[in-house]
Amino acid sequence: MALTDTHSSAPLSLGKILAAPFVAIGNFLVAMMENNSRVQHVQALNALSDAELAERGLKRDDIVAHVFRDMMHV
Numbered sequence: 001m002a003l004t005d006t007h008s009s010a011p012l013s014l015g016k017i018l019a020a021p022f023v024a025i026g027n028f029l030v031a032m033m034e035n036n037s038r039v040q041h042v043q044a045l046n047a048l049s050d051a052e053l054a055e056r057g058l059k060r061d062d063i064v065a066h067v068f069r070d071m072m073h074v
Helices: 014-034 037-046 050-055 060-067
Strands: none
Touching (some): 037 060
16 A cells, blocks of 8 residues: 655745745735725726726826825826
């Protein structure tokens, strides 16, 4: 009868241990941005067709400036 090992444990390296906090912080920041309502609004507008954007008076290049207009002074 043959036995199969279904779990493999890779040895931890010093680099992985030192990088772990930074990876966690990076993942946290990405999760925060993905849940930001402004980012979700940008994604929703990007999903519209060019004709639908034109109905709203927008061009695709102006979406980010439109969503963040109260924060950007360009």
